[in-house]
Amino acid sequence: xxxxxxxxxxxxxxxxxxxxxxxxxxxxxxxxxxxxxxxxxxxxxxxxxxxxxxxxxxxxxxxxxxxxxxxxxxxxxxxxxxxxxxxxxxxxxxxxxxxxxxxxxxxxxxxxxxxxxxxxxxxxxxxxxxxxxxxxxxxxxxxxxxxxxxxxxxxxxxxxxxxxxxxxxxxxxxxxxxxxxxxxxxxxxxxxxxxxxxxxxxxxxxxxxxxxxxxxxxxxxxxxxxxxxxxxxxxxxxxxxxxxxxxxxxxxxxxxxxxxxxxxxxxxxxxx
Amino acid sequence: xxxxxxxxxxxxxxxxxxxxxxxxxxxxxxxxxxxxxxxxxxxxxxxxxxxxxxxxxxxxxxxxxxxxxxxxxxxxxxxxxxxxxxxxxxxxxxxxxxxxxxxxxxxxxxxxxxxxxxxxxxxxxxxxxxxxxxxxxxxxxxxxxxxxxxxxxxxxxxxxxxxxxxxxxxxxxxxxxxxxxxxxxxxxxxxxxxxxxxxxxxxxxxxxxxxxxxxxxxxxxxxxxxxxxxxxxxxxxxxxxxxxxxxxxxxxxxxxxxxxxxxxxxxxxxxxxxxxxxxxxxxxxxxxxxxxxxxxxxxxxxxxxxxxxxxxxxxxxxxxxxxxxxxxxxxxxxxxxxxxxxxxxxxxxxxxxxxxxx
Ligand SMILES: Nc1ncnc2c1ncn2[C@@H]1O[C@H](COP(=O)(O)OP(=O)(O)OP(=O)(O)O)[C@@H](O)[C@H]1O
Ligand SMILES: [Mg+2]
Numbered sequence: 149x150x151x152x153x154x155x156x157x158x159x160x161x162x163x164x165x166x167x168x169x170x171x172x173x174x175x176x177x178x179x180x181x182x183x184x185x186x187x188x189x190x191x192x193x194x195x196x197x198x199x200x201x202x203x204x205x206x207x208x209x210x211x212x213x214x215x216x217x218x219x220x221x222x223x224x225x226x227x228x229x230x231x232x233x234x235x236x237x238x239x240x241x242x243x244x245x246x247x248x249x250x251x252x253x254x255x256x257x258x259x260x261x262x263x264x265x266x267x268x269x270x271x272x273x274x275x276x277x278x279x280x281x282x283x284x285x286x287x288x289x290x291x292x293x294x295x296x297x298x299x300x301x302x303x304x305x306x307x308x309x310x311x312x313x314x315x316x317x318x319x320x321x322x323x324x325x326x327x328x329x330x331x332x333x334x335x336x337x338x339x340x341x342x343x344x345x346x347x348x349x350x351x352x353x354x355x356x357x358x359x360x361x362x363x364x365x366x367x368x369x370x371x372x373x374x375x376x377x378x379x380x381x382x383x384x385x386x387x388x389x390x391x392x393x394x395x396x397x398x399x400x401x402x403x404x405x406x407x408x409x410x411x412x413x414x415x416x417x418x419x420x
Numbered sequence: 421x422x423x424x425x426x427x428x429x430x431x432x433x434x435x436x437x438x439x440x441x442x443x444x445x446x447x448x449x450x451x452x453x454x455x456x457x458x459x460x461x462x463x464x465x466x467x468x469x470x471x472x473x474x475x476x477x478x479x480x481x482x483x484x485x486x487x488x489x490x491x492x493x494x495x496x497x498x499x500x501x502x503x504x505x506x507x508x509x510x511x512x513x514x515x516x517x518x519x520x521x522x523x524x525x526x527x528x529x530x531x532x533x534x535x536x537x538x539x540x541x542x543x544x545x546x547x548x549x550x551x552x553x554x555x556x557x558x559x560x561x562x563x564x565x566x567x568x569x570x571x572x573x574x575x576x577x578x579x580x581x582x583x584x585x586x587x588x589x590x591x592x593x594x595x596x597x598x599x600x601x602x603x604x605x606x607x608x609x610x611x612x613x614x615x616x617x618x619x620x621x622x623x624x625x626x627x628x629x630x631x632x633x634x635x636x637x638x639x640x641x642x643x644x645x646x647x648x649x650x651x652x653x654x655x656x657x658x659x660x661x662x663x664x665x666x667x668x669x670x671x672x673x674x675x676x677x678x679x680x681x682x683x684x685x686x687x688x689x690x691x692x693x694x695x696x697x698x699x700x701x702x703x704x705x706x707x708x709x710x711x712x713x714x715x716x717x718x719x720x721x722x723x724x725x726x727x728x729x730x731x732x733x734x735x736x737x738x739x740x741x742x743x744x745x746x747x748x749x750x751x752x753x754x755x756x757x758x759x760x761x762x763x764x765x766x767x768x769x770x771x772x773x774x775x776x777x778x
Binding site: 217257286 | 432433434437619625626627628630631634636637638640641642643644645646647649703
């Protein structure tokens, strides 16, 4: 089997393509703390890939490695079949990787609309001079991108809060706006760090639906960290399980919950 | 309903993002422009020009400039006075080296030179933030004033150490030098204010403005949407310093005519402009104007009341003025941290719905 050409079929009939991202033997240390220890896994075209594990397992650190906030001491990252050189987060964003944060990281002083418009930053190209003149290319570009952003706003059903400063929004809506900002970039790979943390059942259902719809309608590849096992079972195609910086399981949701190491980690068996 | 948007629908996204979405606001703006260009130049006298109007216009450009850097991009600067000095000395050197160069071009070139100096002093902003950056810009302030005092080349080796502006004309009217008329100086500054306000508004409403605000609000999140922090901050430093350099050139060449650097561009000026944007409203073009108007008008008003009406001695009035202005600054900050521009917005919002509370 070649590394990138193989595909698989999901139980609900979607075809998952080749490897979008491949992490090879990643090790990340902070001083004496080993946050990630020799982990390898891949994320494939069109799939929803979950990363789960107890608190402090290294899940967020893994996303931070993928989007360039952290630079692993060892290992290789392959993106679209090419080995990635060490890059800054904004360069990685330009390659089509967008994300949300565990603790909401919105632009507090700006409206919902402006927050989501910032997501279009990479697609907007007019230069300083055109921006100064505004009439002409800058305004045209603004309107074109606004149309895309309005589609995202409709999709997430947040029309009513378009002009509201995000600081004034309830938590659940802030999470939704942050997803909107990531979606506006029309990413190839979308990273979600606990998109449903702190939400009630209804909000979780909404968010699950949005994630599934994004994947379904736009074919976006998604990697998400989530603690709610019910949600993980429902929406993900494959799951990576981490514990104390190590990978202890990798497979379909069913395979993973029947894995003895995973059961031990979740039942809190003494790590000796 | 005095102030209303009923029937004022937006039909396109372009209309939705225009500067004055409401017709009433738009007409008010045109009316102000018409008065400023067509009425004021004919009724202006020397007292109004030098006490109120010209300083207001020049400080408006400076506070627009600082507001771009601090209000929009979140980089606190105490170097405004020093950057104004760069603009002033650049214009002096250009005026004396190239006597035939048009004064408008000189002023804009002075802005460009200040922009490059601003970028240089903006470099540390990648590594240091907030209070520490403020201290670094404070160092720039002192360094620049020291430099213009020390290096005689900057003041053409004059014995007094001062620089004074030669006479230059624009479209046949003298705008610098002792014989320039109040209305010519006023109109020259007004044209630049309108130009720079328009540029500030355009830059802050689109992609570049949003990237500045993104850096201000959360630099980590800005990076993950593709914003290069260094480039973005340096752009803000460049644009901001351009504005401030132009203000410095005008302050020297058009307003004061002769300048001693420590006196004209000392640290007090840095604080003055900072107070303007805080009182007027951080991250607001309108706020820059309100702040400049407030801090230009207030001392004039207080002096009129205390010295001329009440007959108090000048030095007492001078001290009281500082106390009163300080008090007003603190009061605004406590009541409305987003400045007078925000109070204005909230009032408008209420007037829109008046007399129905909901
Ligand atoms: N910047 C950092 N400096 C030092 N240590 C860090 C840093 N970031 C993460 N760590 C450490 O790395 C380990 C993994 O943290 P990480 O945030 O990745 O866990 P997580 O799986 O996301 O946990 P949670 O479910 O609580 O979010 C922890 O021990 C944490 O203290
Ligand atoms: Mg985490």
